Amino acid sequence: MQDQLNDFIILSGRSNLPLAQDVGKLLKKEVYQCITSFADGEIRVKIPVNIRRRNVFIIQSTSSPVNDNLMEVILMIDAAKRASASRISLVIPYFGYSRQDRKEASRVPISSAVVASMLEHAGCDSLLTIDIHSEQEEGFVSVPWDNLYSSYSLIPTIREKKLSNLVIASPDKGGMIRATGYARLLKAEGVAVVYKKRDFEVNNKSEVMAMIGKVRDKDVLIVDDLIDTAGTIAHAADHIKRHGARSIRVAATHGLFSGPALARLSQSAIEEIIITDSIKQKDEVINNKKITIVSVANLLAEAMKKIESGDSISRNLILER
Amino acid sequence: MKIFSGSSNKPLAEKIAEELNNHLSPLDIFIFPDGEKRVRVIDRVVDENCIVIAPTAPPVDSNYMELFLILDGLKRSGAKEIIAVIPYLGYQRQDHIFRDGEAVSLEVVINMLGATGVKKIICFDLHSMHTSELSKIPMKHLSALPIFVEEIKKIIGLSINDVVLISPDMGGVRRIKILSELLNNMSYAAIEKNRDLASGEISAENILEGNINNKKQAIIVDDMISSGKTLVLAAQMLKDKGIEEIYAFGTHPIFSNDASERLQASIIKKVFVTDSVYVPKDKMFDKLEILSISKLIAREIVETLSV
Secondary structure (H helix, E strand, C coil): CCCHHHCCEEEECCCCHHHHHHHHHHHCCCEEECEEECCCCCEEEECCCCCCCCEEEEECCCCCCHHHHHHHHHHHHHHHHHCCCCEEEEEECCCCCCCCCCCCCCCCCCHHHHHHHHHHHHCCCEEEEECCCCHHHHHHCCCCEEEECCHHHHHHHHHHCCCCCEEEEECCHHHHHHHHHHHHHCCCCEEEEEEEEECCCCCCCEEEEEEECCCCCCEEEEEEEEECCCHHHHHHHHHHHHCCCCEEEEEEEEECCCCCHHHHHHHCCCCEEEEECCCCCCHHHHCCCCEEEECCHHHHHHHHHHHHHCCCHHHHHCCCC | CEEEECCCCHHHHHHHHHHCCCCECCEEEEECCCCCEEEEECCCCCCCCEEEECCCCCCHHHHHHHHHHHHHHHHHCCCCCEEEEECCCCCCCCCCCCCCCECCHHHHHHHHHHHCCCCEEEEECCCCCHHHHHCCCCEEEECCHHHHHHHHHHHHCCCHHHEEEEECCHHHHHHHHHHHHHCCCCCEEEEEEEECCCCCCEEEEEEEECCCCCCCEEEEEEEEECCCHHHHHHHHHHHHCCCCEEEEEEEEECCCCCHHHHHHHCCCCEEEEECCCCCCHHHCCCCEEEECCHHHHHHHHHHHHHC
């Protein structure tokens, strides 16, 4: 039988080429770039190789500039479909708009559903994401959607730190399942949760209210899916510090670091921030001494191998649940 | 009926609303620090016909995304029929596969509009006449040519035999023929333009259809003005062949890069465009004149809704 692994094709948009190339290296595959721009800013796609009857993976994070990166992936799907690809699998390490996943007020769109249905309408056959904001979003499309957890990549790095009396904290109520998962994997002493109330009339401002769990004299690891302006994390860290924690670290999958994020983090009680390369980072993040970047290339490469070979992803790559 | 405007061309939307003796319904469009947009419809729209005015000019992807979000918000809020007025339809030039491995971006965006529940699209002077015919969503293809005809009559005065209409490329021949008919069969000619697909460089070769012998005035008409290079090349060639006075008409002022400077510095006497695309202050120039398409759009909206 023909070795399928030798046949598939990896295409990359412009949002996170280094990650795509790392995945390519692990899979011993060339990564093809296919995007340029017209003078007026319209995106131009051209797939440079024959992909007829090939399985195609498109790797693209829809991080900032989110609308351009989205259009890139949509047009790449269209080009791949018209070039007679057998199967088009999207690998979207960071899925933009995933926080707008419900009607938080009357007369608003469900933007994440709009994005997901655009990808499906363009003709993708499956999606692969890491730590999507809410897993119900998988139901926005009728094609298979595998969501991975970055804990596969982050846990080994955290274990190396040999934190002795570890407590895992969630910076909000929604993150409790993740926190308990980490607590189990890291054999932590306990779990804590900081509540906040987010006011939708005042955008991106969050307020710390209360905490459940004991953190006094503990090494606390706050886990979250993403760090955007870092308001939530910094508030939670300060709250935990006030309750007597010995040290505070943060592990999060997606580092958006928008607006005042880096300033807030440097002023906060947080000792160290561990994030992944799901989003390509700017130099000020890479060179920031508080921030450690862990690659998810291995996780993605393993998942792509399993997609190609038909092995179970949940049995081998999902540790958290 | 409720009228909404995206953030790409509010002045045009306001004019259209005025023509309809109506006003724009507010939209709360907020940009998060990471660049994601959040859209909120303020007024109740249950059982209302909704008009969304949003040319998808540069920044094209962000304007498209905003439009999709507005449409989704309206649909989920119970809007009756949604009509998208997209005077300039972004990605319209990518209407077929030029080279292997490319996308047909135009079909992609039209499919997206269909998926977000648009009943009809109203657009202006599309690059290809076939676009509206092939669209899966009913598409009304309006033209700025009737507006151009009025302006051209003012320019030429009585010397109609000295004037020739020019299409700067063979793709615009159908457009220039229609314009010629609207102007009592005024003479017309088309230039052979070549584009190197790899480098994108263009060149104006020679007159392919019609002729410009003994003509003094030339009126170049195109669907859009992007870098302005096509117009400037065509004008130079016409001047070399003995034309004395050259005007340019283009429906969509995309004006990428240094188009404004290029056109102002050129031998073209005046450049006429429409307000299908908003021209910011820093791209305005002395030779530029902007004609409004708001009346034509308002009329089409009335006709659509009266059926």
